[in-house]
Amino acid sequence: MVQTMKIGRRDLMAVYDRLHRAFGPQGWWPGETPFEVAVGAILTQNTNWGNVEKALANLKGAGLLTPRRMAAMEPRRLAALIRPAGFFNLKAERIGCFLRYLAKRHGLRMEGLLTADPGRLRRELLEVRGIGPETADSILLYAAGHPFFVVDGYTRRIFSRHGFVDHDVSYDHLQEFFTRRLPEKAALFNEFHALIVTLGKQFCRPRSPRCEACPLDPP
């Protein structure tokens, strides 16, 4: 069982409401197609979104941001185009693994992935090399619109600082903390995760959190 303080659905919704009032709608995920979102979810591992945007712009500029074109590309060319996202050889390999999965299970068509059973899809994605729970849930939520709450380092830092969860809580338990207390709605999960990331970037920094100006009350 996840270790938590007593916090109910209304309390968590109050956190959401406060963040939403403070920051407004976040408009995530900034991808034009589900495939772009899925590729972006792999590219954003261990880097900031600004670098991902440059890599995606390179792929778009070369007219290659489709499953078929990318699957036909030389891995070295793919790595060169996504270089701005960092760890480019590793990420090219991971995108290659995702494309092989997409080809094998869904005929290289995102439509097949988007209409697959969500639970089965999550299990399959987690079997793809280089796709962990955060990346899988980002694809499920932001590309496919399924209600899987995405948690990350910002979520862990903020909610452990407030004593809601342990700082070393596992991904699954932290996710469960949210899904047990929130209505199962993709739009809510989408916005809440994006707001948490904004809170983490602007206020709840690793060192010297800006509690005095934060929209949440200090712990």
Ligand code: SF4
């Ligand atoms: S900055 Fe302070 S008040 Fe804001 S979320 Fe972090 S710990 Fe809480």
